[in-house]
Amino acid sequence: MxxxxxxxxxxxxxxxxxxxxxxxxxxxxxxxxxxxxxxxxxxxxxxxxxxxxxxxxxxxxxxxxxxxxxxxxSSTILKANAINATLKADSLKVQLAILENYTKALRPVLTGELAPEEIDSLVLQQERRIIDESRLNATKEDSLFREMVELSDRFPLVSNMESNVKLVFFAPVSGQISQEFDPSVKHYAVDILANIGAPVKAIADGTVIFSGWTTETGYVLILKHSNNFISVYKHNGNLLKEASDLVQSGEAIASVGSTGKLTTGPHLHFELWSDGYAVDPVKYIDFK
Structure with missing residues (x-):
């Protein structure tokens, strides 16, 4: 030690x-x-x-x-340049693919394989996004299958009542229809004659998604409803609601007027859209 x-x-x-x-x-x-x-x-x-x-x-x-x-x-500058080059290359690939598809679609026109009349018909089909309601009619097989599904439920009346209630709309104004729904002349609405100052009412509960002035149709109001329905009110005298306001069915939202360059007198230009397609309002609303 x-x-x-x-x-x-x-x-x-x-x-x-x-x-x-x-x-x-x-x-x-x-x-x-x-x-x-x-x-x-x-x-x-x-x-x-x-x-x-x-x-x-x-x-x-x-x-x-x-x-x-x-x-x-490897420096950060080189890394950034490499990333930018990769992104540009990817965007160029996308643009090249779009150009190739465009060239393929244009080739029949340039080579004469597609007649000018066929081109015009294709353009019109793209512009007119209107429902052909004749195709909505159920066939005999569809009706039988629908009846069989309803019979499998002991209480089908509850769901039917709820779905029907959702499709009941309030008439915006009451009056005579001066111009009907006619997609052939691009009139996707009905014009209802009414006195100036008469209240324009909401057809159902919804939200105001547009409230303002346009040169051609004057004061315009657009409402978004449930089930992807949109209602449009044009040529109003004045507007009572603003964008993002919540409205109830039958509530006054504007007054009848004759504003805008395309007006022909005191009336309401009313449009109804479903899932992005114009539909005939007369088949959903009684204006009398």
Whole structure:
């Protein structure tokens, strides 16, 4: 035990023993510089300078252009340029695909395979997004299948009553229809004659999605209803509701007028849209 203490004491003494470093003039032996050191001081100073040197090396590499010369390192600018190039290449692919599809569609016209009359008919089909309601009539097989499904439910009357109630609309105004719904002349509405100042009422509960003035149709109001129905009221005298207002069925929202360049006198130009298609309002509303 005492021997171990003696060895530890000798090791500590070796670390703390002082040594003097002297710099002499070789000719005159004049002392120029002297420094007292110990082994412990040498270790501490060596470690300190090593840490400082590593910090300086890291700073030079991290904050100077030298880092670009390190193998395997890629700068942020190069990464950003690579990402931008990838995005541009992707967008060019999309545009190229669109151009190819356009060229394929245009090729029959340029080569004469498609007659001009057929082109006009295709354009008209794209412009007229009107429901052909004759196709909605159920066939005999559809009616039998529908009846079988209803019979499988013991209480079908509840659902039927609810669905029918949702399709009941309030007449915006009462009066004579001066012009009926006619898609062939692009008149997707009915014009109802009424006195100036008569209240225009909401056909059902909904939200005002447009309330403002247009040059051709004057004061216009558009409502969004449930089941993807939209009602449009044009040529109003004045508007009583603003955009985002909530309205109830039968509530006055405007007054009858004769505003706009396309007006022919006091009347209400009323449109009804379902799922993005114009429908004949007379089949949903009794204006008498």
């Amino acid at each position: 005492s021997q171990n203490k003696k060895q530890k004491g000798k090791f500590k003494q070796k670390l703390t023993d002082k040594y003097r470093l002297v710099v002499l003039n070789e000719d005159t032996f004049e002392e120029r510089f002297s420094l007292k050191l110990s082994r412990l001081n040498v270790f501490v100073l060596g470690g300190f300078f090593s840490i400082v040197l590593m910090g300086l090396t890291f700073s030079v590499v991290a904050f100077t252009p030298i880092k670009n010369y390190i193998p395997g390192y």
